[in-house]
């Protein structure tokens with residue numbers, strides 16, 4: 001994946017340096033499907049072959065279908081959307097763990113992805129995992145030793161820091177993972193649902209830490225199903241639906257509109273939800289990115305403006 005210097009200046013909005021550029025990114029997965037529609041797309045001989053070996057034909061899933069966005073230093077961007085809308089894929093593609101079928105991702109430095117499943121050695125204590133985690137993020141042994149007290153304090157799990165991680169609750173594990181990731185002070189921090197399991201005290205600590213990181217010219221991209229977390233934690237939010245950006249704007253506004261849409265769906269009011277989605281899409285913006293040969297990005301935000 002091209003990962004060049006994203007240092008550029010935007011044509012609109014903030015003047016802060018750009019840390020992440022996602023330019024018309026498409027991600028597709030080919031996945032086996034037992035659905036009749038998938039079978040119907042396969043030729044008869046191939047269908048017979050599938051039956052013979054007991055396999056299923058494949059279908060193409062468009063996880064991201066032309067996503068463009070630009071993230072500046074100092075921003076915390078929340079990503080909301082229904083299950084399967086492409087949120088985790090977006091984070092993975094920015095982290096460089098997924099290669100887009102089309103489009104470009106640029107980051108000013110290697111992004112750090114913090115997920116619920118971030119690898120930990122569960123037989124080791126939290127403290128030992130902190131040390132390993134710091135070394136894995138590229139710290140020297142001396143830096144890891146120096147970072148340890150801060151990480152332990154931020155995690156705030158008391159005596160449990162010396163217990164094996166297999167004895168931790170989900171929330172305790174989440175606190176430790178976040179504390180380890182934040183210790184490296186990454187310029188681009190990607191958080192996938194990893195904060196959801198924390199309690200109120202942790203929520204406050206993690207918000208403080210993210211503010212400090214943003215104040216330090218870093219940026220955060222945060223996926224959460226809790227639209228309220230996005231409202232409280234982020235400066236901006238992106239609503240994804242079926243791999244496309246519906247809205248990209250002020251966190252409170254985007255989260256509120258998404259929440260209202262999701263609530264209508266949950267009530268079985270599908271027509272109403274579809275109307276809200278359409279209206280939000282019309283009110284949204286498109287981001288046009290122009291890359292020059294040196295990999296510098298310029299971008300422009302265009303209103304879709306259907307009303």
Ligand SMILES: Nc1ncnc2c1ncn2[C@@H]1O[C@H](COP(=O)(O)OP(=O)(O)OP(=O)(O)O)[C@@H](O)[C@H]1O
Pocket residue numbers: 029030031061062063081082083084085086087088089090
């Ligand atoms: N490895 C994979 N192989 C096949 N399809 C995948 C794979 N990963 C994701 N997908 C599909 O891509 C689409 C987007 O998935 P993604 O995990 O990005 O959604 P999400 O918005 O994060 O969902 P959730 O809120 O449920 O976590 C879904 O249709 C999903 O089934």
